[in-house]
Amino acid sequence: MSADKNSGNIINIKTGLAEMLKGGVIMDVVTPEQAKVAEDAGAVAVMALERVPSDIRKAGGVARMSPPELIEQIMKVSSIPVMAKCRIGHFAEAQILEAIGVDYIDESEVLTPADEEFHINKHDFKIPFVCGAKNLGEALRRIGEGAALIRTKGEPGTGNIVEAVRHMRQIMAEIKWVVGMDEAELMSAARDMGAPYELLHIVRKEGRLPVPNFAAGGIATPADAALCMQLGAESVFVGSGIFKSDNPEKFAKAIVKATAHYDDPAIVLEASKELEGVAMRGTEISEIDEPMKMANRGW
């Protein structure tokens, strides 16, 4: 095999890790004990947090990066990847998370934004970033800044899937729209969406985002997970949905099962019968005050 065989045409290692997480469930955990429950249930990664989104809503005030000691304790007991959140634009929090050595950083609207104009320049980091998006333009802006994985924003902490569905459908519909465009139309689409022109070229050619596309924000049942996967998500994040349910262990296992077999209703049915408890109480989106809508944070 000659050395010139290879053109260096390679998916970078930041996105490479996201590829390994496909078809799985990433669970929010607030203690090392919960991290064990998540790993035993078959989570592909955990998100180490001080509070799950529904408790962040209840607590009010400013939500910041979790204490480093807590993240380190969770890393110590986990053999699967550990993610942690920093505030939008708060690159110093991200630097701390990189120094701790987490596997993925979520620049997240669940925390109170630190910068209302600029997101973090994620190219500056060796650790990969995941960012939320409501539409294709927003997804491509984050990828342009260096995000290696995109998730829908949904409306975190509500147990209400409606916003995640809206965002996933929006992104998938816009991808189809771009695929059908004449090349000459791409520049004005880039202008209208506020999306990097070069990335729109990739979307048009490949018919998908340039990085994996996961769902998050409001997933509370096996059926919610199966719905997101059928709409085009490649994995799901579950925040409050597991540890705010009646029976976290059963919910965690059932959501993992439904995600792996999302296209087989008989197995999703089985998973739905294994819950032994009720899901977290859901919140109707119109009951949330405008400033507390997390999906509107970032741009």
Added chain:
Amino acid sequence: MTGRPIIGVLALQGAVDLHRPHIEAAGAQFKAVKTPKDFEVVDAFILPGGESTTMLKLIERFSLWDSLAENFAAKPVWGICAGSILMAEKVLNPAQKSFALLPITVQRNAYGTQKQSHTAQIDGYDVSFIRAPVIQDVDPSVEVLARHNGDPVWVKKGQYMATTFHPELTLDFPSPMHKAFVEMI
């Protein structure tokens, strides 16, 4: 083998679809497999990259162990990263169950966290090591096809092959490893 063999990529979780262009360019057919019915129709298996603990739990929870073991006894199997862990006779950090198809000892996450993930050239081909395991020990009966920093990273014995790196993340089709695997069928 005559005709185009079918390679089943175990699709419980992980990097599955990236194998399709490599497998097709190497002259075989790609199939994502999840159930015993799927396992029967394929000629060889790829245990893909992903999270080995997750795959192990799903294999046990979905009662796939016996059916997979039976199929692995009769067909070529290639384990990648997490998949190589499922094939190793002995697994460290932590110890976990495996199909024990290759007499090798594998240490999980041996390079550390994602910070230590990196790329390297193996056999003139750029590949990625992602939260990769290290093959610490190989039985003399195992053929070492490539090393990286002195450690075996591509090994083979009989109908079984393992790589601790990810050729499927490289977009020049087919990778030398996919080509070598198809030749084993």
